Amino acid sequence: MTSNSPDRPATAHPGTPVRGRAHPPRHRQGPSPEEGELLRPLSRRQIADHMAELGELYAQTTPSGPRKPRTSNHSALWDTSARGSASDSSAPSDSSAPSAQARSAAFLRRLADHMRRPGFELLVAETTRPSGVTVLTACAYGFPVLGDDAWWHELDGYLPANLLGLAAPGGLFVIGDILVERRVRTQDQSREWNLARRLQKRLLSDHTPAVGVMLVDRGDTDTFEALLSWGWRCLPTAGVRGASRPADRRLLVLR
Incomplete structure (x- = not known):
């Protein structure tokens, strides 16, 4: 006599499919980055x-190591923040480094100053957490510059003539x-949906x-390498337009 035991696995003849057999779960692809991160501009009032x-976003996306500010009042691009998290263990530690609060305050003062420029625009990236709360995950801002803009003070000597000519008509x-999390700098940098590229x-x-323009300190290799991975191109700055000394900043353009 044959008994039906619930503890015995079912058997089948070769080639006969077994009903109810669980197939290995397939890897489920998550939502595309375009769906996960919403970009939108903020008005001056919203900013x-x-x-x-x-x-807070600035403090979270920039390292805590010491940073040497530039003396020029016309550009804050020495502090361009295409960097990783402030908790990045590779960031140098120094007791003389400014606190996160001090660095954030300096960023906000710079932002408030740039907001007064005609054509200023700031974009934020937002995502909605499982809890339903919407949070800022990244931001980027910029402004057009004309040929007679004071922003070019002490910088025109480093610009190729054809590039400077583009500044005249704006x-x-x-x-x-560009404030982004470390993963944006280290993952899928060449993809068009990379958050920094989208911004x-x-x-x-x-x-x-x-044409996009950025100036980055030569010592800031972290920012420099991130920008190159996002499609920026470095232009030579030594000896152009009669520059009398090697440029201490790299000139990058994006078309």
């Missing part, structure tokens, strides 16, 4: 309302800061025709 959040757009592309497309 003022979100200053505290923007300051064809150059300075991107002042900078949106800024430039809103000001067509325009």
